Amino acid sequence: MAAAKKLMSVSRDWRERDVRVVLVALIIAVATVATIALFANQLQRTLVSSASSFLAADRQLEAENGRPVPVEWLEEARNRGLETGQMIEFSTMVFGESGFQLVSVKAVSDEYPLRGEIEIQPSQDAPREIVGGGPGQGEIWVNPRLLRLLALNIGDTLEVGSRKLEITRLLIREPDGGFRLSSLAPRVMMHVDDVSSTGVLQEGSRVEFVYLFAGADPVLEDYYQWLEPQLEPSHEWEGVRDGETFSRSLERAERFLLLGGSLAVLLAAVAVAVASRQYALSQRDTVALLKTLGLTGKGIGRLYLRRLALWGIVGIVGGLAVALPLFWLLVRLLSDVLERPVDFYLDPAALTPALMTALVSLFAFAYPPIRRLRSVPAMRVLRSQPGETGREAIPDMVLAVVAIFGLVWLYAGELALVVSLLGGLVLLLTVLALVGWLMVSVLRRVRGGGNAWRLALVGLYRHRQASMAQMAVFAMTLMLAATLVLVRSSLLDDWQAQLPDDAPNHFLINIAPESVDEVETFWSERGAPLDTVYPMVRGRLTELNDRPVKEAVSKDERVNALNRELNLTWMAELPDDNRLVEGEWFAPGVTEGVSVEAELAGRLGLKLGDRLTFTIGSEKITEPVTSIRTVQWDSMKPNFYMAFPPNGGLTDMPGTWITSFHLAEGNKLLLNEFSRQYPTVSVLEIDHIITRIQEIVRQVTQAIEAILALILAAALVVMAAVVSATLRDRQREGALLRTLGGQQSLLVRSTMLEFALLGFVAGVLGVLAAEAAVYALQVRMFEGTFRWHWQVILPIPVLSAGLLALFGRWQLRPVLSVSPMLLLRRLE
Amino acid sequence: MNQMTDLRKADASPMLRVAGLTHKVRLETDTLTILQGVNLEINRGESVAIVGRSGSGKTTLLGLLAGLDTPSEGTVELDGSEISGLSEDERAKLRARRVGFVFQSFQLLPALSALENVMLPLELAGIEAPEKRARDLLERVGLGERLTHTPRQLSGGEQQRVAIARAFASDPAILFADEPTGNLDNRTGQSVSDLLMDLNREQGTTLVMVTHDERLAARCGRQLHIEAGVLTEPDTAREMAD
Structure with missing residues (x-):
C-alpha cells in the first residue's frame, strides 16, 4: 500500500500546519509531565536522603539515660538487614598546650555516617573536602574555632581525659550537626573505640548514646514495631520527617510543580483539541475522495487511527527526547547547588503519567473530531457540503473536560486544585x-x-x-x-x-537565669542584638485529663513529642509569628493554663479545658488548655509546643534560657570571646x-x-x-x-x-x-x-x-x- | 458478489436503471425538490451526456447515480445492484470495483505524486501489481515522464489526465464524469475530452457525463437534458413523458 501508506506518513503530516501543532503540543505535554515527574521523584529522593543525612541515618535511636542500649537490639537490626552505626555524645574539657576548653564530643563508629557526608578541611588553608567517614582511632577532628581558642595547629595533640589524640582534620560540617539543641560548641569528633580509654565517662556522666539505622522503609518500620515495646521513656526513636525545618516549603514547591505541570498539560490539551479539529476539517475533502474511490468508513477509521498511533509515538519519543536532557540539566543544577554529586534516579514508573498524558490527549482530544471523519459524505467530492456547526463537538467537549480534569486530578492528586x-x-x-x-x-x-x-x-x-x-x-x-x-x-x-x-542563624542555649541580662548586653553592644529570650524547662507530658497519656492517646498517633522531653516555656505575649486558633491568650495577671501548638493539639485530640499534667524532674504540674496556637516552625527562632503564663506553674522549676540572633559571617570570631566569657552557654551555629x-x-x-x-x-x-x-x-x-x-x-x-x-x-x-x-x-x-x-x-x-x-x-x-x-x- | 457476477453475464441487462428517482432537501423553512421522478436506463458500453444549466440538478443526479448519496424516493440499480438499498460501506465497495470518476476540480491528492494518485484506487481495491498498471496508464495519457510530479507541479490539463488515468485504473464498468473540461481552456479541454472518449472506447466502459458544454455532449452517443430537476431525452421526449 505504497500510496496509501505515504498518505498517512508522519513525514508527510509534518508538512501540515495543524499536524505540526498537534505534534508539538503533544511533545510539550509529554516533556513537561515527564520532566516534572522525573524531577519531583529525584528531588524527593535527593532531599529525603539529604534530610536523612540530617540524622546521618534513616532513623536514630537516642538513649538519653546515659546507658547504652542492649546489644541484642542492634543484633536484631543487623539480622533484619539494616545497617547500623553508633555515636556517643558528651561534653568534656579538652586540654591543649596553652589552655583548656569545654567541647562537645561526638565519638563515631566506622559506619558513621550511614547517610550524608562530612565536610572537612585538611588544614586551615586547604580547600574543603567531602568525606564519607569519620576519624580513625587515635585521631581527632576539631572545629576551626577550637584551634584558634587553644592556639593549636593540625598535627598537634589534644588531650581528651587521659587520652592524647592527634588533630588530623578541621571539622567544617557534620551531616547531623546543628539540629540537636543539647549539642555544645565547639565540636570535636573522634572514634568511638577511643572513648573508653579517655576515662571521662563515669557513672552518671551526662552522655547520650545514639544508634543509627539505615535501610528500606518497611524493614525499618517492622523493626520499630519489634523494638517499641522494649523502649523506655528515655529512649527516643527519631525519623526523618519529624521536626524537619523546611518540609513545608518543599511540600509547597512540589505542589507548585504539580500545578504548573497540570496547567501545561491543560494548555497542550487545548492545543491538541483545536488543532485536531482543524486538521479533521481540512481532511474532509481527502476522506470524501477516498470514500468515492471505494474506501469504507471502517477503512477510513483504521487509516486515521493508525495515524493517531503514529502521532502518539512521535509525541512520546519526542517528549522524552526533550524531557531527558532537561532532566539531566536539572539534576546537574541540583548537584551544583548541593555542592555534591547527585545520583541520577531515573524511575521508569515516573514516566507513566507522561504516557497517560499522551494517550489521554490523543484519545480525548485529538480522536473525537477525527472519528467524525468517518461520516463525511462521499457526495462532498461533487459539491461542498455544509460544514460542522459545532454542535457535533459538544459531546466531545464534555468528554475532553472530564478527561483533562481526571488527568489533572490523577496527576496532582489534589481535588482542591482541580476544583479551583x-x-x-x-x-x-x-x-x-x-x-x-x-x-x-x-x-x-x-x-x-x-x-x-x-x-x-x-x-x-x-x-x-x-x-x-x-x-x-x-x-x-x-x-x-x-x-x-x-x-x-x-x-x-x-x-x-x-x-x-x-534571619537568626545562631542559637544561645543554656543561659543561666542570672546571666540573661549580661548576655543580652554583650551582644547588643557588639551590634548583634538578641531576639526574645525565653525560659526553657525540660519536661514530659505524662497525663491527659488525669489518665496516663500513653493510654489516653491511641497508639496509631505516633506523636514524637510524647516520646521525648519537651521544651516548656512561659511567655507574657504571643510571639509575632504565632497565631491563636482557639481560646484566648493569657490576660495580664493570669497564672493558670497552658497554650498548646495547634498540630500537636490536633494529633492528641486536645480541646480547650483538657487538663495536661507535666512531669518535670520529680515534680508534677497540671494545667488546663486555655488556648491553641499555630507556630512557625521554620522561623529559625525558638519555638515551643507548650507555653505557660508568667508566674504560672512553671516559674519555680529549674530551667535555663534560650534565644536566637543573627550574626554576620564576618563576626564569627566574636563567638570565641563569648565562649570564653560565658563557657557554660552553648552556641548553636545554624548558619x-x-x-x-x-x-x-x-x-x-x-x-x-x-x-x-x-x-x-x-x-x-x-x-x-x-x-x-x-x-x-x-x-x-x-x-x-x-x-x-x-x-x-x-x-x-x-x-x-x-x-x-x-x-x-x-x-x-x-x-x-x-x-x-x-x-x-x-x-x-x-x-x-x-x-x-x-x-x-x-x-x-x-x-x-x-x-x-x-x-x-x-x-x-x-x-x-x-x-x-x-x-x-x-x-x- | 455472486449476484453481481451473475448479472454481469447477462450482458443484455442495462448498466444503470433508475426508476422514480426523487430527491428533496429539507431547508430551514420548507423542502426543496431537486430531482423529480427521474426514470432512466443506460446500457452497457453506452456514452451518455446529461446537459443542463447550473442549478438544474445534474450534479445531484450524478451523485445519486454513482451511489455517492441516496435518494429520497425511487431506486437506482447499478450493474445489477440496487444501490439505494445498500449501506454506505457496501456502496463504497461497489464503487471500488465497478466505478470510476473524473471531476471538474480533478480531486487529486496534493501530497501524492502522479503515479501514487493513480495507484491509490488500485491499492484500495486490492488489485495486484498496482504500480505496473498505473505506469502503463500514465504512459497512455502521455505523462510517462511526469510520474513523480505532484499535482502542484502539473498544469490543469495534466492534472486532469492524471485523474483520467486514475479513473480507468481499476478497470471500471462505468465511469462518471462531472464537467471534466469545466476548469480547462478550450484547447486543453478539447484534448482532454479526446483522451477521455478514446480511452472509454478502448476499454468499453459505460460513460455518464454531466456537462453544460453542448459540444462535449455532442460527442456522446446519447444526450439527456435536465431542467428544474426533470430529465428529458430530446429524441424520445414523448416516450419519457408517458
Whole structure:
C-alpha cells in the first residue's frame, strides 16, 4: 500500500500546519509531565536522603539515660538487614598546650555516617573536602574555632581525659550537626573505640548514646514495631520527617510543580483539541475522495487511527527526547547547588503519567473530531457540503473536560486544585458568554466602511463564532499562565519572607537565669542584638485529663513529642509569628493554663479545658488548655509546643534560657570571646543549615522557572493552533479586500486592531479569572493570604492586545507579499 | 458478489436503471425538490451526456447515480445492484470495483505524486501489481515522464489526465464524469475530452457525463437534458413523458 501508506506518513503530516501543532503540543505535554515527574521523584529522593543525612541515618535511636542500649537490639537490626552505626555524645574539657576548653564530643563508629557526608578541611588553608567517614582511632577532628581558642595547629595533640589524640582534620560540617539543641560548641569528633580509654565517662556522666539505622522503609518500620515495646521513656526513636525545618516549603514547591505541570498539560490539551479539529476539517475533502474511490468508513477509521498511533509515538519519543536532557540539566543544577554529586534516579514508573498524558490527549482530544471523519459524505467530492456547526463537538467537549480534569486530578492528586481550576474556568466561560453577547449586540450596529476601526469591528462581528472561540482560548491561556506567574511570585516572596537575610542563624542555649541580662548586653553592644529570650524547662507530658497519656492517646498517633522531653516555656505575649486558633491568650495577671501548638493539639485530640499534667524532674504540674496556637516552625527562632503564663506553674522549676540572633559571617570570631566569657552557654551555629535551605529553595526555584518556560511554550502553541484555525478564511478575505482595491495599510491596520481588541478583552477576562483562581489556590492550598496583583492586572491585557496584534500582522504576511490573484488561486 | 457476477453475464441487462428517482432537501423553512421522478436506463458500453444549466440538478443526479448519496424516493440499480438499498460501506465497495470518476476540480491528492494518485484506487481495491498498471496508464495519457510530479507541479490539463488515468485504473464498468473540461481552456479541454472518449472506447466502459458544454455532449452517443430537476431525452421526449 505504497500510496496509501505515504498518505498517512508522519513525514508527510509534518508538512501540515495543524499536524505540526498537534505534534508539538503533544511533545510539550509529554516533556513537561515527564520532566516534572522525573524531577519531583529525584528531588524527593535527593532531599529525603539529604534530610536523612540530617540524622546521618534513616532513623536514630537516642538513649538519653546515659546507658547504652542492649546489644541484642542492634543484633536484631543487623539480622533484619539494616545497617547500623553508633555515636556517643558528651561534653568534656579538652586540654591543649596553652589552655583548656569545654567541647562537645561526638565519638563515631566506622559506619558513621550511614547517610550524608562530612565536610572537612585538611588544614586551615586547604580547600574543603567531602568525606564519607569519620576519624580513625587515635585521631581527632576539631572545629576551626577550637584551634584558634587553644592556639593549636593540625598535627598537634589534644588531650581528651587521659587520652592524647592527634588533630588530623578541621571539622567544617557534620551531616547531623546543628539540629540537636543539647549539642555544645565547639565540636570535636573522634572514634568511638577511643572513648573508653579517655576515662571521662563515669557513672552518671551526662552522655547520650545514639544508634543509627539505615535501610528500606518497611524493614525499618517492622523493626520499630519489634523494638517499641522494649523502649523506655528515655529512649527516643527519631525519623526523618519529624521536626524537619523546611518540609513545608518543599511540600509547597512540589505542589507548585504539580500545578504548573497540570496547567501545561491543560494548555497542550487545548492545543491538541483545536488543532485536531482543524486538521479533521481540512481532511474532509481527502476522506470524501477516498470514500468515492471505494474506501469504507471502517477503512477510513483504521487509516486515521493508525495515524493517531503514529502521532502518539512521535509525541512520546519526542517528549522524552526533550524531557531527558532537561532532566539531566536539572539534576546537574541540583548537584551544583548541593555542592555534591547527585545520583541520577531515573524511575521508569515516573514516566507513566507522561504516557497517560499522551494517550489521554490523543484519545480525548485529538480522536473525537477525527472519528467524525468517518461520516463525511462521499457526495462532498461533487459539491461542498455544509460544514460542522459545532454542535457535533459538544459531546466531545464534555468528554475532553472530564478527561483533562481526571488527568489533572490523577496527576496532582489534589481535588482542591482541580476544583479551583475548574471553578476559575467555568467562571471565565460564563463571563465570556456574557461579554460575547454584549459585544455581538453592540457590534451588530456597526456599519462597514473604509475606516480601519469600523472594518475591525465588522470583522469581529463577521467572525463572531471564531472570535468568541479564540477569545475563550486566549483568555483561558492567559488565565493559566497568569495563575502560574502569580502563584510563583507569591511562593517565592513567601520563601524570601520566611528566610530573610537577617534571619537568626545562631542559637544561645543554656543561659543561666542570672546571666540573661549580661548576655543580652554583650551582644547588643557588639551590634548583634538578641531576639526574645525565653525560659526553657525540660519536661514530659505524662497525663491527659488525669489518665496516663500513653493510654489516653491511641497508639496509631505516633506523636514524637510524647516520646521525648519537651521544651516548656512561659511567655507574657504571643510571639509575632504565632497565631491563636482557639481560646484566648493569657490576660495580664493570669497564672493558670497552658497554650498548646495547634498540630500537636490536633494529633492528641486536645480541646480547650483538657487538663495536661507535666512531669518535670520529680515534680508534677497540671494545667488546663486555655488556648491553641499555630507556630512557625521554620522561623529559625525558638519555638515551643507548650507555653505557660508568667508566674504560672512553671516559674519555680529549674530551667535555663534560650534565644536566637543573627550574626554576620564576618563576626564569627566574636563567638570565641563569648565562649570564653560565658563557657557554660552553648552556641548553636545554624548558619550552615540556613544556607542549605536557601540553596534548596534556589534550586527548586530554578526547576520552577524551567517548568514555567515549558508552560509558556505550551501557551504559545495554543495560540498558534487557534490562530491557524481561521487563517485561511482571513487570508481569503484579505486577498479579496485587496483585489477589490483595499489598500495594504488599511488591511494591516484593521486586522491588527481586530486582534488587539480580541486580545485586550481576552486579557482582561483572563487576568480576572486568574485572580479568582489564585485566590482559591492561595487561600486553600498554599495557606497564604490573598492580595490583588495590580502589577499584572494592568499590563497583561495591554500585552496580550499587543501580542495578538502582532500575531494578526504576522498571519497577514502571505496576503501582503503575494499577488491577490495568486493567493486566491492557492486558497482554492 | 455472486449476484453481481451473475448479472454481469447477462450482458443484455442495462448498466444503470433508475426508476422514480426523487430527491428533496429539507431547508430551514420548507423542502426543496431537486430531482423529480427521474426514470432512466443506460446500457452497457453506452456514452451518455446529461446537459443542463447550473442549478438544474445534474450534479445531484450524478451523485445519486454513482451511489455517492441516496435518494429520497425511487431506486437506482447499478450493474445489477440496487444501490439505494445498500449501506454506505457496501456502496463504497461497489464503487471500488465497478466505478470510476473524473471531476471538474480533478480531486487529486496534493501530497501524492502522479503515479501514487493513480495507484491509490488500485491499492484500495486490492488489485495486484498496482504500480505496473498505473505506469502503463500514465504512459497512455502521455505523462510517462511526469510520474513523480505532484499535482502542484502539473498544469490543469495534466492534472486532469492524471485523474483520467486514475479513473480507468481499476478497470471500471462505468465511469462518471462531472464537467471534466469545466476548469480547462478550450484547447486543453478539447484534448482532454479526446483522451477521455478514446480511452472509454478502448476499454468499453459505460460513460455518464454531466456537462453544460453542448459540444462535449455532442460527442456522446446519447444526450439527456435536465431542467428544474426533470430529465428529458430530446429524441424520445414523448416516450419519457408517458
